[in-house]
Amino acid sequence: MTKLKLDGLQKHYGTVAAVKGIDLDVAEGELVSLLGPSGCGKTTTLRCVAGFELPTGGRITFDGNEVTMLPPERRDIGMVFQNYALFPHMTVRENLRFGLEMRKVDAASMERRVADVLGMVQLTSMETRYPRQLSGGQQQRVALARALVIEPKLLLLDEPLANLDAKLRDEMRFFIRSLQKRVGITTLYVTHDQAEAMVMSDRIVVMFDGLIHQVGGARDIYDRPATRQVASFIGLSNFVTGRVAGRDGSLWRLETSFGTISCGAGIAPGAGSPATAMVRPEAIDLSAAPVAGAFPGRVSERFFLGNLVDYRITMSDGTLLQVQQPATAAFAPGDEVHATLPAERAWLVRDDAA
Amino acid sequence: MKGGKLLLGAAVTSVYVFLMLPIAIVVIASFNSGKYLKFPPEGFSLRWYANFFGSQPFMDATLLSFVLAVVAAAVATVIAVPAALYYVRHAGRWRETFRMLTLAPLLLPEILTAIALLFFYYQIGIGTKSALGLYLGHVVICIPFFFLQVTSALYNISPSLEEAARSLGATSWTSFRRVTLPLIKPGVINGALFAFIISFDNVSISLLLKGVGTTTLPMQVFDYLRWDFDPTTAAASTVSIAMTLGAVILVDRLVGLRAMRY
Ligand SMILES: Nc1ncnc2c1ncn2[C@@H]1O[C@H](COP(=O)(O)OP(=O)(O)OP(=O)(O)O)[C@@H](O)[C@H]1O
Ligand SMILES: [Mg+2]
Numbered sequence: 001m002t003k004l005k006l007d008g009l010q011k012h013y014g015t016v017a018a019v020k021g022i023d024l025d026v027a028e029g030e031l032v033s034l035l036g037p038s039g040c041g042k043t044t045t046l047r048c049v050a051g052f053e054l055p056t057g058g059r060i061t062f063d064g065n066e067v068t069m070l071p072p073e074r075r076d077i078g079m080v081f082q083n084y085a086l087f088p089h090m091t092v093r094e095n096l097r098f099g100l101e102m103r104k105v106d107a108a109s110m111e112r113r114v115a116d117v118l119g120m121v122q123l124t125s126m127e128t129r130y131p132r133q134l135s136g137g138q139q140q141r142v143a144l145a146r147a148l149v150i151e152p153k154l155l156l157l158d159e160p161l162a163n164l165d166a167k168l169r170d171e172m173r174f175f176i177r178s179l180q181k182r183v184g185i186t187t188l189y190v191t192h193d194q195a196e197a198m199v200m201s202d203r204i205v206v207m208f209d210g211l212i213h214q215v216g217g218a219r220d221i222y223d224r225p226a227t228r229q230v231a232s233f234i235g236l237s238n239f240v241t242g243r244v245a246g247r248d249g250s251l252w253r254l255e256t257s258f259g260t261i262s263c264g265a266g267i268a269p270g271a272g273s274p275a276t277a278m279v280r281p282e283a284i285d286l287s288a289a290p291v292a293g294a295f296p297g298r299v300s301e302r303f304f305l306g307n308l309v310d311y312r313i314t315m316s317d318g319t320l321l322q323v324q325q326p327a328t329a330a331f332a333p334g335d336e337v338h339a340t341l342p343a344e345r346a347w348l349v350r351d352d353a354a
Numbered sequence: 355m356k357g358g359k360l361l362l363g364a365a366v367t368s369v370y371v372f373l374m375l376p377i378a379i380v381v382i383a384s385f386n387s388g389k390y391l392k393f394p395p396e397g398f399s400l401r402w403y404a405n406f407f408g409s410q411p412f413m414d415a416t417l418l419s420f421v422l423a424v425v426a427a428a429v430a431t432v433i434a435v436p437a438a439l440y441y442v443r444h445a446g447r448w449r450e451t452f453r454m455l456t457l458a459p460l461l462l463p464e465i466l467t468a469i470a471l472l473f474f475y476y477q478i479g480i481g482t483k484s485a486l487g488l489y490l491g492h493v494v495i496c497i498p499f500f501f502l503q504v505t506s507a508l509y510n511i512s513p514s515l516e517e518a519a520r521s522l523g524a525t526s527w528t529s530f531r532r533v534t535l536p537l538i539k540p541g542v543i544n545g546a547l548f549a550f551i552i553s554f555d556n557v558s559i560s561l562l563l564k565g566v567g568t569t570t571l572p573m574q575v576f577d578y579l580r581w582d583f584d585p586t587t588a589a590a591s592t593v594s595i596a597m598t599l600g601a602v603i604l605v606d607r608l609v610g611l612r613a614m615r616y
Contacts, residue, residue: 052517072520085518089536098532102523150522 001028002063002153002186004049010057011044018044020210021058031180031187033197036207037233042190043158045207049188050156051075062153073102078147078185080157084139086131092118092142093127099150117149120179137168144176148183155180155187161196173199194234198222206230222280226266228351231278238279238321239351240341244269251343257317259295263346276351281324283345286311286337294338297321299331313339377595384588391585402589412590415574418485419554420597422570426492427549433493434500435542439534441501442508443516460498467495468562475563482565491559496549503548507541508534543609550601554594 004026011019019041026032034042047053049060051072060068067075078099087095096114105113118124121141131139140160147155160176161169177200180187191197197204198218206214206221214226225231228239242256251262252269254277263277287294300320301312304327311323311331321339331337379393386392387399406412437456445452459467468491475487482488511534519529535542560570569577571594575587 050517050521052520071525072517073523073525075521076523077521079518079521081514081518083512083514085512085514087515087518087533098519098524099522102528146518146522156521 001184003028004154004186004188005061005064006045006049006058007061008058009045009048009055009060011041011048011053012056017210019048019055022207022210022212024205024212024215026186026188028186029184030202031177031189031200033189033191033201033204034207035191035194035197035204035233038192040207041210042192042207046156046158046188046190049154050077050079076150076153078150078152078155080140080143080147080155080160082159082162084131084143084163086139086142086146088131091128091130092123092134095131095142095146096149099146103150113149113151117145120148120182121145136164137172140164140172141175144179148179148185153186155185157187158190159192160189161191161193169196176200206233208233223345224264224266224347225278225349228276228278228349231347231349236281236322236324238281238284239349240277240279240319240321240346241351242275242277244271244273244275246271252348254346254348256319258297258315258319261341261346262343263348264344265348267348267350269348275348277346278349279321279341279346281310281322282308283342284321284323285340285342286313286323286325286331287340288331288335288337290338291340294340297337297339299333299335299337302331302333313337315339380588381592381595384585384592386585386588389584391583391588402585403593405584405586406589406593409586411569412571412574412578412586415569415571416590416593418568419571419594422489422492423550423553425489426496426553427546429489429493430496430500430549431542431546434497434545435504435538437497438501438504438508439530442505443513456501457498459495464495464556464558465562467491468559471559472562482563485565485568488560488563488565488568491563492553492556495556495559496552499548499552500545503541503545504538507538511537539609543605547602547605551598554598 004024006022006024008021008023009019010017010021022045024032034045036042044053048055051067051070051074055068058068059066062075087098090098093114096117097110100110100113115124118127121144123138123141123145126134126138126142131142134142143160157176161172164172173196189197189200201218203215203217204221205212208227208229213230214221216224221230221234225234225237231237231239240254240256240261242254242261245253245255245260247253248262250264252265252275254261254263254275261277269275285294290296295315297313297315299311300314303310305324307327308324309327309330311325313321313323315321323339382395383391383393384402385398385400386395387397387401388395441449441452441456454461471487471491471494472482475481480487515533515537516526516529519533520526524532555572556570557572557576560573564570564573571590575590578590579587
């Protein structure tokens with residue numbers, strides 16, 4: 001098992017900065033996802049770790065050994081590509097043997113390892129088929145098997161599920177995750193699908209425009225997003241802007257134009273400075289009767305979502321809040337309501353737009 | 355609809371007839387027993403073949419053409435395959451310039467290429483005394499066709515295959531040998547075959563660059579025709595067609611020409 005460390009990793013293509021200096025530690029046996037919108041530099045980061053791109057700055061180490069400039073074949077990695085990249089002129093078995101041949105593994109252990117891994121991905125009966133004779137999901141599993149059979153230090157996957165249909169994608173998430181845990185291999189996983197990242201990862205790295213905005217577990221990222229971009233990329237959110245009025249213990253008071261709310265924060269804004277708080281739509285409580293600490297508003301729209309009802313509430317100052325409540329609660333457009341924004345679910349985010 | 359199909363059939367047939375008939379006539383004329391190259395033949399005879407195989411100049415020319423075509427195809431392989439790899443996988447800013455330069459011998463009239471090479475050879479002092487210039491000239495005109503074949507083969511395989519091989523521990527050379535080369539093999543073979551045929555048939559480059567006292571088969575046919583209008587030239591052409599066809603069949607037998615699809 002291997003620890004991966006990135007130190008100020010940078011990659012420029014001419015004048016384009018794809019990765020602008022990122023630091024990351026991945027622990028032994030951990031699965032870390034790189035999550036972010038298209039073009040944010042996820043693939044570039046992964047390719048630098050794989051050795052397909054040479055960084056223009058920074059260092060990459062495996063277990064403390066620098067590999068920054070090593071060619072890919074000397075890094076001992078297993079990689080799964082979005083298009084699987086199975087060798088079309090080789091059978092499943094030959095595909096799996098390729099990496100072992102490169103390592104000059106003796107014939108007997110080669111047989112055994114190929115058989116073991118094929119068993120793990122449940123493809124024992126497909127050994128003699130060519131990739132074109134397999135379904136997408138089977139090809140995917142061969143690709144995974146080919147990367148694992150060499151028992152690499154690191155497993156790297158670049159959107160491995162993007163070409164599968166929704167149902168299979170769901171199954172494969174769990175399959176890959178349980179396989180990864182069983183083998184205990186340190187894994188870097190690229191995706192732009194937040195649900196995938198949340199289901200599969202020990203920790204998620206959220207990237208925007210070549211920079212890491214936040215590293216954390218699914219809960220951290222959902223409940224305590226570091227920046228406005230992170231909050232809007234993951235799930236639905238309301239942003240309330242105002243001025244910092246002061247601090248009570250671990251909570252901050254934010255003066256907004258519809259009232260003063262309390263919120264947590266990972267940053268320490270100066271009193272009086274402008275700030276933005278994030279509240280998830282399902283965190284807001286609505287009641288017909290006035291409640292202590294609630295703010296008055298009016299239901300302006302209502303959408304039925306099955307398990308939830310989605311309201312748009314216009315606050316006294318005109319601020320529009322999105323609120324989701326269980327379908328049992330029933331307010332109609334035009335109703336007067338009182339909205340509670342619980343302090344433990346409101347969170348100050350860094351907002352470069354403000 | 356039916357009429358349209360008939361018309362198309364007729365058009366295709368007439369194109370084939372137009373292309374193949376002259377060749378058929380040459381082959382038939384080569385067996386003519388009469389003294390002149392004409393059609394229809396006056397009787398069956400192999401005397402012109404005897405004449406052809408018995409003629410030292412024809413034999414020398416055939417041998418030279420054959421060796422020239424084999425060498426040109428071989429040398430072009432060594433140049434065109436890496437060139438195509440560089441162009442498709444690695445070329446950066448000068449990509450298009452590189453392609454234009456590689457294809458230049460195809461875009462320029464062949465005779466211009468020949469003249470340019472001739473001047474160049476005299477400038478650098480190799481002239482046309484040795485056959486070196488002739489060989490180089492043939493290599494130059496073979497490269498563009500070869501390059502195009504290999505380029506399109508490379509475009510059909512994903513670069514991530516080579517990367518996958520590298521990630522599994524293969525050096526760049528091993529991943530080329532074990533993954534890329536087997537997948538572009540049909541393109542390389544077609545390219546080599548193209549090169550062989552182009553060189554074997556070539557007139558304009560040979561015309562200017564052949565050394566004094568040596569000649570290629572097409573040139574020898576041409577020279578001969580100027581003085582004798584007997585069917586020896588038809589026999590020579592038939593042999594040349596047979597050799598080209600032989601090369602195609604041989605390659606097909608050895609490695610299979612059908613595009614290999616996976
Ligand atoms: N070879 C290259 N030359 C120039 N620019 C590049 C190159 N590769 C990537 N880029 C640029 O670098 C940035 C990051 O690209 P990257 O492929 O890492 O994004 P990504 O996060 O993987 O996006 P996606 O989710 O769409 O795959 C993009 O702006 C892209 O245009
Ligand atoms: Mg990508």
